[in-house]
Amino acid sequence: MDYTSGEESSGFSYTPESDMSEFRPSEIEPKWQQYWEENKTFKTGDGEGKETFYVLDMFPYPSGAGLHVGHVEGYTATDIIARFKKARGFEVLHPMGWDAFGLPAEQYALKTGTHPAVTTNKNIETFTSQLKALGFGYDWDREIATTDPEYYKWTQWIFLKLLERDLAYIAEVPVNWCPALGTVLANEEVIEGRSERGGHPVVRKPMRQWMLKITEYADRLLEDLELIDWPEHLKEMQRNWIGRSVGAEVDFAVDPESAGGLDAKIRVFTTRPDTLFGATYMVLAPEHPLVDEVVSDDQRAAVEAYREAAATKSELQRTELQKEKTGVFTGAFAINPVNGERVPIWIADYVLYGYGTGAIMAVPGHDDRDWEFANTFDLPIVEVISGGDITEAAHTGDGTLVNSEILDGLSVAEAKKKIVEWLEERGLGKKTVSYKLRDWLFSRQRYWGEPFPVVHREDGAVVPLPEEQLPLTLPEVERYEPSGTGESPLATITEWVETTCPETGAPARRETNTMPQWAGSCWYYLRFIDPENEDAPVDLEKERRWMPVDLYVGGAEHAVLHLLYARFWHKVLYDAGVVTTKEPFQRVVNQGMILGVTYQYFRTPEGDPVCFRDVGDRQDLSPATVTADQVVWKGEKPYHGEYEFELEEIVEKMSKSRGNVINPDDVIQEYGADSLRLYEMFMGPLEQTKPWDPRGVSGVHRFLSRVWRLVVTDEGVGVTDGEVTDEVNRQLHRTIQKVTDDTEELRFNTAIAAMMEYVNFLYKEDDVPRGAVEPLVLMLAPYAPHTAEELWERLGQSGSVADEPWPTYDEKWLKDETYELAVQVMGKLRGTVVVPEDAAQEQAVQIARANPDVERHLTGKTIRKVIFVPGRILNFVAN
RNA sequence: GCGGAAGUGGCGGAAUUGGUAGACGCGCUGGACUAAGGAUCCAGUGCCCGUAAAAGGGCGUGGGGGUUCGACUCCCCCCUUCCGCACCA
Known part of the structure; x- marks a missing residue:
């Protein structure tokens, strides 16, 4: 990794003669990355006899664009958890690999003739060095690529x-x-x-x-x-996506007289068999095979034309035309099995061939789509469920059955049950489940x-x-x-x-087809467990030990497909006895998207700049943007450097065309990997979408510098060997508790805030004992591992901080002898008082009433009630 | 339209079972150090009224109701934003 000197960067100044006391990520980060690699610090054992924890990232497609800040967010989260769990005594599996088949490399091959494998390997190299520069503690001995024949052997x-x-x-x-x-x-x-x-x-x-x-x-x-x-x-x-819906299949016989003597049945799927008496026509999907057989001679030409049009319509056109219902009468009729009514058979593209049976009974009185269609083509609408006005709109809600002979008077639910039984007894239909999933x-x-x-x-x-x-x-x-x-x-x-x-x-x-990109990612989590196995995709014993994945972090774009396909394959492997677990991913977390920021103004058709505040109703202006580094800040407001007017801040998805992409390499170069990691975790909750504040990294960088200077001074190590005072212990143990709980629950932003508070507190102390700082370094280690390693070494410790156990807190330091109690009068805060830890209501009231701010609001009033929640609140109800 | 998530200072966000709203950070203001400060350290910073300054007081978590001694948190109605699905019978 190429670091520049601090000359033109604002993060840290550079002096040619190495000054040992300065916080310089560009020097310590490569040092510890090399240490971890040489010592195989994150090598995972086979997990036998230890409590295991499997934390997985959605492995990347190694694109030419390299790693982006969204990758860094998810990967940092899992790295923190992996290091944290390791420190808590777990055998941790935290691997990385490559979803390396895919279209871009092939497209590139088309253009340049470069073999996709060459492109892929080059990109993998870039990604690897970027991941290493971020200090992620992967077990690189388990690296896999879906394009490796030794891997896809098992996909096959x-x-x-x-x-x-x-x-x-x-x-x-x-x-x-x-x-x-x-x-x-x-x-x-x-x-x-x-x-x-x-x-x-x-x-x-x-x-x-x-x-x-x-x-x-x-x-x-x-x-x-x-x-x-x-x-x-x-x-x-x-x-x-699976879209399960319960309904019934019902057979409608084609009226042979209307269809040239044809003896056929049309099977429909409906979730509303209760409305069967209201079915006034039928619709077949244009692709339905019965269309050809039932169509009458005088309608044949129209039907053919409609089918043709539907077939050449792209999905886009079909959705675009959604508003207007279209269709053609086939000339044939069917018999409604419950009442013997003759109903016309139509074809229309609002019925999809791929769902249900590709045919429906239309109940315009109680289905919005059928209602629209019936109105367009003047088909009869019959009310079978009371409670609405079917001349105005379809009534799709509940009600009482009417005009339905045997069902009259029943509720929708009762009618469904009864009619399905009735149909089944007569062999006219049966209860069925249908799925959207294909x-x-x-x-x-x-x-x-x-x-x-x-x-x-x-x-x-x-x-x-x-x-x-x-x-x-x-x-x-x-x-x-x-x-x-x-x-x-x-x-x-x-x-x-x-x-x-x-x-x-x-x-x-x-076979000349190949498998889709999903194939390789459907089971890669299994291969990480046992990447060298030549006899099976994964050893059954090892699978039992590690699976399911305890934590799986990745982008929301894979919410349905990848996760559904992988679950499907896993269940097949379960049935085949290849794995012992029903589900592959016990816990999944989607990291939120990181948005980019640009600053906007406008230009007239002549190219003259206009401030966003002066746009008004003008329609002739086109937007123009500048990126954060070109903005001049006047107080809290962004200004255009040249035009000297205020700019509007626009937050949107990062994209090359908007010029708002943050490149992790640049951030590392300016502030170091630890600051980048820490900033991404500090921005907000992991799962939330959040904007990248170009000025935000400096805040966490300042925090790391402050931790650094706690330990490292011009004179050497700045910590004393003195006793840790009670007050420091109380702060320390509270911090350990907070950081431990928050890290466990993936609340990294508040964990970092707690460490910041603790550091702020230590800065107020005259001298800082080793015992107060070493636990801090240990807590910081998963978050900012390079800085922590270096500080650990300078504190005189040997070995890697990654091998040290997580600090524990002692309950006795979490409580003080006294605490600050909030006192309210009529629910309004009127003051706070210090009371003994074990104060009873009587004592608390006595102390509170000695407080003039409180007493002032009680004078002239009668206390009706006192509410005392020890440790929380004291409230006087008075008037 | 259906489903999901969310609305808190100038900004990102905190408040885990209803109990001191605004932790922490950015930004801003003032001070210290300094040849200098875009470094560092210290202090302040929700809004409004009030005061020479204090002391005080009021308002405040999208809007409106409600439950409660007490509501960002629970209940009802409404508004807005983001995400997903979208003729799925």
Whole structure:
């Protein structure tokens, strides 16, 4: 790491002759990083016979942009916990690795011809040195990369398990085809009809794809959320994603007379079987296979046109047109099974083929969407639940059933139960559960991913490779372009693709799709436990010892997909006997986003600057910004250096285009890694979104300097060997308690505040004994490890502070002989008095009334009641 | 629209079971040291009234009600912001 001298930095001044007494992070940080590396300070044992703690970061994709401050936030949090737990006697597993397959390296290869592996390795190197410069205590001997054949061998092995358990299959499915990227994308990678990465248009196109039956695990993924300690919003997002809803499937017979004698049934899914008597028409999704069969000759042309239009509509267009309901009558009718009514069959794209049965019964009186549709096309609306005005809007709430023969008079809940029984008795329908969750589209038409360990025989059979043939490695290719037909670049490597069946020896072709990036991250937490194992993804005994992950910290962007996919794989591995735990991540915490700050003014079309305060109603101005380093502060207000007017502070997501990105390397260079770590933890609660205050780092840097000078003076070590006074002990032990509890609960900001208070207190003391400072250094060690190590050494201690036990507090110092009691009159604070620790009400009242401020408010009043909460409050109720 | 989280000084935030609102830090003001201070140390800093200065007093945790001796905290209604989902039958 390249540190500059302090010449033009404000953090610390540099004198050419090394002055041993100055706090100089640029010198001590590399020193201790080297020490930890050489001494393998953070090497993790196998955990046998010790209480284990597994703390995990969401491993990064090693992008070319390097580490950003968001990474630093989460990684610092886990590093503090790892060091803290180690000091508390746990065997701690705190590993790091690389989610290294992925599109950017492949895109770069397309442009430059550089092999993705080369780019990836280069980026990994950069990330590694950045992480080391931050002083994170990882066990680097366990480093893994998903792109390493020794790693993806086991990713492929797990895929074979999925195949074996009939959880992987090939289907011809309409996929999100992105012409610009030359690949299909998962639903989750498509945002409003455009690719998540790059924002390219996406169209629907049927292709042969690998799918994983995650839907088979839907109920368990839902239920087992109860077993884990995750933030509620995260669980809720997973629940919504799974989208379980209970309802009924009901068969409507097609009226043969209306459909050329066709004898068919249309099965619908509904969560409101109670409204069956109010079903006045049906709707099929445009893609529904029965459409072709039921459509009447005179409607055929219109239906075909509508289907065509729906098929070529991108998702974006479909959502854009949401407001207006569209559809076409098929010419056919169906029979409502409960009352024999003939109802028209329509097609409309507001019914999704992929959800439920792809067909609905429409109850316009009691469903908003059906109501809108019925109004647009003048279809009848019947009230079957009283309590609303169906001429105005659909009544979707509770009420009493009407116009429903056998259900009349019942409540919604009662009617649901009764009608389902009625349908089941007659074989017309049954209770059903439906999910929003779909099977997981698991193949990508890319080069830089795990190859599927299967071959396709000419007779159509899909044959898995035997375990001994793993890993199936990626071949070298000349070009990284997709083949154009939607196949991956692998399809062009004939000598790789053409192979033989491992079972019969017959000619066969390899699968040319590769796995999505999610695959490698679905199980990496297991490999960290046993990274060298050649016989299994993880040793069962070791897995039992370490799993589940005790604390998993990462960004909220993985709230659904990564965490859901990993949970799914883990459950499959559990069923296969590969792991002993039902859930992989006992506790998950999302670190909040760190926002950037810019300062805004405006410009006229001619380019003249305008202060934000003078904008008024003007519409012709365009915003312009400057970054923090160009701002001149006049008191509390930011001013433009050149134009000399006030600027408006804008807080938003960091992005290159806004120029508000804070680069961790720059902060390290100016203040050191410890200050960066400490600042990010001090900004606010870990999970909260918070803005980066460019001036904030100096505050924590000042604090570290103050700690430094407590120990290091021009004359050498500044601490005395004297006795620790009672008062200092009380402050010290209170601080230990606070820092211990807060660190345990991830309340790093208040833990740091407590240490600051303690340091402020010590500064007021005439001399500072060693016994008052050494525990402070130990508490500081997880937060600012380099500074702590150096101070520990200068205090004359040997070895690493990381190997020292955490300080403990003694209850006896937490209590004083007296305390300050707040005294209220009628609930208003009128003064505080000092009372003995064990003062009873009588004594407290006596002392309080001796206080003139209190007594003044009591004169002329009768005390009606006295409320005394020892240690807390004394309140006189008087009038 | 549905779901989740959150609204506290000039700013980031603290107050863990209802008990002294504003810890700690930034910023700001004043002082000390100094050749100098953008270093360091010390003190002050919610708002309003009041005073020469004090002493005092009032108001105050998005808004409005309520429960309580006492509410940032609990209950009801409303407003705002952020995040996620979004024709899921």
